[in-house]
Amino acid sequence: MAVPQEHWSLPTLTGAPSSRAASLATPEALAFVAELHRRFEPERRRLLEARRQRQASYDAGALPDFRADTADIRESDWSVAPIPAALRDRRVEITGPVERKMIINALNSGARVFMADFEDSTTPTLANLLDGQRNLRDAVTGTLEYTSPEGRHYRVGADPAVLVVRPRGWHLPEKHVEVDGEPVAGALFDFGLYAFHNARDLHARDLGPYFYLPKLEAMEEAALWDAVMEHAERALGLPLGSMKATVLIETLPAAFQMDEILYALRRRVVGLNCGRWDYIFSYLKTLRAHRDRVLPERGQVQMTVPFLKAYSELLIRTCHHRGAFAMGGMAAQIPIKGDEAANAAALEKVRADKLREVKAGHDGTWVAHPALVPVAKAVFDEYMPEPNQRDVLREDVRVTREELLTPCAGTITRAGFDNNVEVALRYTAAWLDGLGCVPIHHLMEDAATAEIARAQLWQWLHHGDLHFADHAPIDFALFDRALAAHAHRLGESDLPGATRADEAAALLSALTHADQLGDFLTLPAYDRID
Structure with missing residues (x-):
């Protein structure tokens, strides 16, 4: 219930930034957020309740579908x-958390765009969030530097990537800031602080501000973001x-509303991205x-399987018919040091993935590590000599509801099951310890990939009568047994999250049972951090 204006209080910040x-x-700045x-x-709460109601209908047997009430948006002509x-050539984008050294390396990576992430790759402790805002403020003003404990100095070069910021999603609260006795939305806190301190400077240089939603x-939900941004622009x-x-x-659900989402944001949207994980x-x-x-184990659920191929191609067709960019997905590989053959094989997987994207008509792609920027860039430079491919309309694409919903074939192996347990545990433990992206077996795991591992374990165990490939x-x-074994090994190691291994195991056990x-994993985990 809204608090009457005469009872409004000053926003309060708790914790020790x-x-x-x-x-x-x-x-x-806090008054702006308030x-x-x-x-x-x-409206945010109303939309979250609508989510819950939709999910209840799916749990009762319904399936997502294209909306009948918005057919005129899909069928009419608009752009x-x-x-x-600054955003017309986005052939390679790099993403990462809002940590100071990582921001500098990402801005200097040679990518066209850097997405600074307050969401899946940042644990939202108050210190992380405010340090991240300070780091981005310094990046905007050109004063971002860092000296490592070993004395190595880092600074942003002369031609940095264009900065785009991803705030948290609508579902996440920010418990450290209360307005009229209520916690604010994490999305509004992240967006509000960044816009308040940087929007005018960025606009003066024709650099936005730009956001990933x-x-x-x-x-x-897209229309709510449009209203938030309009209010911020006026203020x-x-x-x-x-x-x-x-x-x-x-x-x-969003895959069935791509046209509608573009329409709701049509005066400010520049594209859609295949957030594959x-x-x-x-x-x-x-x-x-x-x-x-x-679904089979996650290693077999690649973008070439039919339901993901349909999603990717529908996104390209939809965006290009509306004059928007269609961005490809993340390559999560990281360099494998000390094993040239394994590293070459990993880079070849990245090349093949980016070749698939550029030939399909994507206008750019994502990587998680600076070492992958030259690999992705070489592919897009060769097959996309122009700044983008918005002229590739993909008139051949006709995607049905069932194509988006039909699962792919595959198996569940013991190794795949064990890997899901390990990734879910190690990521959760690291997240609780303040680290939001973790290298595990030469892949950069973040909240999205840990969520796949967690959700698959629940699905396989609760649907019953499922067997491994060996029956x-x-x-x-x-x-x-697997969870206990991995928790013990993690607790005895010096890996990220070792001190939170038992706590992470208890949380993962409760969620899985x-x-x-x-x-979302991050909702109950959020109660366990400062």
Whole structure:
């Protein structure tokens, strides 16, 4: 219930932010966040309730579909607003957390765009969030530098990547900031602080501000972002439409509303992105009650399988018909030191993936590590000599509801099962310890990939009567033994999260044994961090 204006209180910040970052959460900045909260929190809650109702219908047997009430949007002729010059060539984008050294390396990587991530690769401790805001402020003002404990100095070069910021999704709260006795949305806190401190400077240099919007499920959620940005533009004295957004299509319901999401943001959207890992997780979560939609182990769920190929090609067709960019997905590989053959094989997988994307018509792609930028860039330079491929309309693509929903064939191996347990545990432990992206077996794992591992374990164990490729049964006794073994090994190691191994194991056990698949790992985990 909204608090009457006469009872409004000053926003409060709890916790102990680092001294060098506390200047970001000034009274003026918090007042800006508070105004966003008071204006938009009721609608955010309404939309989250709509999510819950949709999921309840899926759990009762319904399936996602294209909306009948928005057919006129899909069938009519319209285009998004012109794309700013700084974003017309996005052939390679790099992503990563808002940690100081990583920001510098990403900006200097040779990628066209750097997505600074407050979401899947950042644990939202207050110190991490405020340090991240300080780091981005320094990047915007050109003062970002870092000296390592070993004395190595890092600074941003003369031609850095274009900065795009990803705030948290609508579902995540920010418990450290209360307005009128309520926690604000993490999305509004991240967006509000960044916009308040940087929007005017970036606009003056024709650099935005630019945002990546995660986890949307419906056009109404996109419309809420449009309203938030319009309010911020008016409050900060910017022309309407100055703030630009790229939307990650990383939920199954959103795949059926690509046109509608573009339409809701048409005066500021510049493209959609294939958020492949979160999309696979959303497929598992959305269809969690459907025994006939079980997926094989995650290593076999590649973008070449039919339901993911259909999603990717539908995104390209939809974007290009509306004048927007269609961005490809993440390559999560990281360099394998000391094994040239293994490293060459990993890089070849990256090349093949990027070749598939550019030939399909994507306008650019994502990588997780600076060493992959030259690999991805070489592929796009060869096959996309122009800044983008918006002229590739993919008129041949006709995607049906069933093509988006039919699971791929495959198997579940003992190694795949064990890998899911290990990744889910090690990532959760590291996240609890403040680290939001973790290298595991030469892949950069973040919340999205850990969610796939967790959701698959729940799905395999709860649907019953599933077997490994060797016909042995998949059961909770096996899971409990594997979890205990990995927790013991992690606790005895010097790996990230070692001190939180038992706590992470208890959380993962509770989530996996629960009768219903939890919506997000990071929601119960958030209660366990400062």
